[in-house]
Amino acid sequence: MSILIDRNTRLLIQGITGEEGSFHAERCLKYGTKLVAGVTPGKGGTKVLNGVPVFDTVDRAVRETEANASLIFVPAPCAADAILEASDAGIGVVICITEGIPILDMVKVHRHIAGTGIRLIGPNCPGVISPGQCLAGIMSGDIHLPGNVGVVSRSGTLTYETVAQLTQLGIGQSTCVGIGGDPLPGSTFVDMLKLFDRDTDTKAVVLIGEIGGSLEQDAAAYIKAGFKKPVVAYLAGGTAPSGRRMGHAGAIISGASGRAQDKAAALSAAGVAVSPSPATIGETMKKVLDGLQ
Amino acid sequence: MSILIDRNTRLLIQGITGEEGSFHAERCLKYGTKLVAGVTPGKGGTKVLNGVPVFDTVDRAVRETEANASLIFVPAPCAADAILEASDAGIGVVICITEGIPILDMVKVHRHIAGTGIRLIGPNCPGVISPGQCLAGIMSGDIHLPGNVGVVSRSGTLTYETVAQLTQLGIGQSTCVGIGGDPLPGSTFVDMLKLFDRDTDTKAVVLIGEIGGSLEQDAAAYIKAGFKKPVVAYLAGGTAPSGRRMGHAGAIISGASGRAQDKAAALSAAGVAVSPSPATIGETMKKVLDGLQ
Amino acid sequence: MKVHEYQAKALMAQFGIPTPHGEVAATPAEAAAITGRLGGRSVLKAQVYAGGRGKAGGIKVANSPKEAESLARQLLGTRLVTHQTTPEGLPVQKLLVEQTIDIHDQAYLSIVVDSSARMPVIMASAAGGIEIEEVASKSPEKILKVHVDPATGFQTYLGQKLAYGMGMDKESARATAALIGNLYRLFEAKDCSLAEINPLAVTNSGKILAVDAKLNFDDNALFRHKDIEALHDTAQEDPREVQAEAWGVKNYVKVDGSIGCMVNGAGLAMAVMDLITLSGGRPANFLDIGTANNPDRVVNSFKIFLSDPDVKAILVNIFGGIARVDVITRGIVEAHKQMKVNVPAVIRLAGTNVEEGKRILKESNLKYIEASDFRDAAVKAVRAARGG
């Protein structure tokens, strides 16, 4: 088992003929993902990667291939449109890698999909991997190991570091999800914790937060209210200056809730094992798992 | 019992200081309605009708008087705004009398309240009365008689004719609802039939339809699928020419489903007793009720 | 509210929608001159508020300015009868003189509000140029539909779904998707009730063009579109209805019977028409005096009846609600003061302030036939119209 995607996921890639799209499409395919279709308007009827059919619209792709998850690489000015297209075509899991989508575009997207049950991951995220089953993202598949720890993070590359530590210690992962660094992520830590809670293959969770916003405090409240699986956390940006945006649109300390220290305190108070260094996330999880036995 | 409003309803009137608003506010009050507040921006702090407090905003009115239903008389250019204001302030039943609201304004209203559980009646409707309990509309209270027949209609004055026939035959009404003559009514026949279905005091229902749209066919399908209470119907506009708007924005025969004859046929097929003349609705209901005993 | 094709096209052009080159001619000489400017060849299109002009002879091709002049002379000043008009037809006062188009492919495009979905729906079909009602009934699968969520507004993918769905190639699809977006923005900005392009042409040179265009507007929203309201051409409507509207009686529709009915409420007005028919008579009109309490509107309704030679009897049926019976009876009394009511009037009153209304009528000493209910009123009006 896993969350969001598994070996039966039928993946579609929007923007499959672009530079990033085609590069990562090939990597997803090589990892063993069932990549059933690509979409690029005007290139319908062609094939890429030795046989993946390309369609003009998501609607057509879904009707012909029964794709049920989409991975989006289209440029920022068109990305909100792409998310809406995927959701309207009946795609259940929409993963948007694209960075730099205007926030008011995302306001519209959120309003449109609210209440529809569509699960949006990202934007501005590395995607999702259920190791050994399905890669729908831009992470390197080879650093992952199938197993029972869920990983959820606002950061891309920091997630890779975390996964590398886990794998090196022999700790496999059920699913790793990058929820993205934008101020309005499609899914939150709480959304993912809810899914991990129901997933019998997930025994523990790593949560990688960062400065800005209050998603980590929301997670702390949710965990405190009854999330039973052990959680290890790290909060990036403890040394970041206030009032400056640290790359991610969402990573800016602007209110009282935005500081890494406050987030760490909230999570600790909820029983989460907070790793003080990004280099000790794996070790912290190992201790937690050893304690479980 | 009754639907939508009863003796405990705490009514608020938006546009209470306007000509129509103040006239009908007085009539509602005289009928025994608990009229707890009025709203007119800029007139907050004053009182009308020997003690009904007026507020600047619905929000304030609700917080101070616990109003839970609103009756709207504000002019068409501001009426959609008034509906939105009522719904955002936590009013559960919003009844909009105003005629002539632009349809694209109503598109926004519907999108905003969809899924919120707010019950909008109208616009362009005569309102609602639960005889002997509460009048929240512009009908004459004195033609009504408390009883067990529900009335739901797209027309205002034709409802009064219907009620007058029922009352004259000694048939009382549980609740009479005018859903209005607009093409995008806040509530449909089906919405009201669902409420009448759950209302133990309603033994039978009169449904007054008219040309245009397919609300009557929807009602026929719903009745056929398991609405157990007897229904009497009349369809206005059997002699109306095609392609011309007969007053109501919604009353225009433009498609195959719009004709009165087709609506009558659909309802008959669902077991509804369709009265061929508007003058025999009461008689038809009497026969139906006599048959029940 | 309707507008002429040339006005619809001008609005579309303002919103970036490509339309054929053309100008409006009110005289044969103008038609010739425009044809000259267009290169010596043109299509002359009669400007009337109705479809079906082609089959009815309202659209002609001229191969020279001289031919344009002659064709224009044949069309201007006549009344065009199509399957969408009354047998009297509509007056042709203007012609749209346009370049001829080499149509390679033609599609259908329209936007209306879908009352089930409660949002605007954009419809498209590759089967353009023909009656869309026919396509809808015979092969509904050929009509593609997308809804526009007011929370997002128009999105490019909606246009692409329709354009690629109609089988267009990349170039045509891109242009069509953009055009659909522009048409939607026009629909929304001007509160249209219908925006239709039929046919939407792909020309031999690959261009996309709105060859015929139709825009209807939401009457309820005209208060915020004075520019649109000003386009209204009353010559295209029944003169009695135009007169009624000028007199403030908006909900008046002329039909072909002998009993003038004045009723409050649209549903009741229809029911009264039904009752008259059931009682063996024929109504002369639909007339809902509405809810604004205005005696003048009552006076003007009487004016309409008395100016209509078909009207042999008047039926007044008022069931007061928001409309007050006393206000209406004051109007009836005033009407009798202002004009000689030379046909019998049957009056039935009920509802809000009915006692005061009856008192006013009684004290006025008017001659009228009182009815106890609306069936009684219908029966009496039918009898009165027959001269009995």
Place this chain on the structure above:
Amino acid sequence: MKVHEYQAKALMAQFGIPTPHGEVAATPAEAAAITGRLGGRSVLKAQVYAGGRGKAGGIKVANSPKEAESLARQLLGTRLVTHQTTPEGLPVQKLLVEQTIDIHDQAYLSIVVDSSARMPVIMASAAGGIEIEEVASKSPEKILKVHVDPATGFQTYLGQKLAYGMGMDKESARATAALIGNLYRLFEAKDCSLAEINPLAVTNSGKILAVDAKLNFDDNALFRHKDIEALHDTAQEDPREVQAEAWGVKNYVKVDGSIGCMVNGAGLAMAVMDLITLSGGRPANFLDIGTANNPDRVVNSFKIFLSDPDVKAILVNIFGGIARVDVITRGIVEAHKQMKVNVPAVIRLAGTNVEEGKRILKESNLKYIEASDFRDAAVKAVRAARGG
């Protein structure tokens, strides 16, 4: 992106928001002339990208053109230090010279996107003129909030709820509700990330005026607002960050340590800064080279490091994902070709195309310190920065 107060006010005026009369002065003579045109009295406001100007001496009242000239001379060309700036302050190159306002009442108004509600929120408080953060922490009940549903857009009742909620009378409430609507339209039309009026003044004569105004814009949306992008005043920013941006390195923030870090990914870049600190060192910057695979950006990052005298060592930490290690190492090699890298560089590589990247680095024969993981990289960089 920030803009100056005078630019924010000009945009607000375009959207129908009343602002005080005033003009921009770049010289003392201009300040005097404008003060003359304003009737001999004015407020001089230093135009810098920071709040807290009043307490810092950046806002002065002149009672004559002559005094305006003298005050302008004191202000122009200096650097203003407020509690919101660095200790170096910001250069004062322009003054906004405005009419003086008799403020009767002052309110606070702002619009941002609420990330919890996922829609814009309009905030208002009758406690205007003071720091809103203070109000928020001490008496949050004094801040009124309404959300704007993208499905409906701004609605009048939202403005009324805020205006009457602040205790305004009918006239002020009507004007304020309209002003809020206009501010929302500006916020939406120009993709603002913040629109703030503080104070919003009710003058002694009952007028509503935006006395101070602040607009920030969503960097991600600047592609569709070239007019806004053109307003950017780079003089108000750290010269190194301006240079970095000119070189295509957008996510660069200068801080005060000695280790220049180049990292891919914002979270990882923050984590590397944390790790350097935990290892006893201090980072010189935040630098996320992002995901676009562009060797030039790597070269330019090296240029930034080498032009910063604070940088004593460079730490490169790349965990390839969408960014490819081989592309980045090609950039590192190119940087060494183009310039003399005279500080030690610690390099740690992992992820997408790492083998190819390591091969490129090996074959180039560069001198660098290899690190096995990012903790190792941090420890080695701290040691290298200390000269050993």
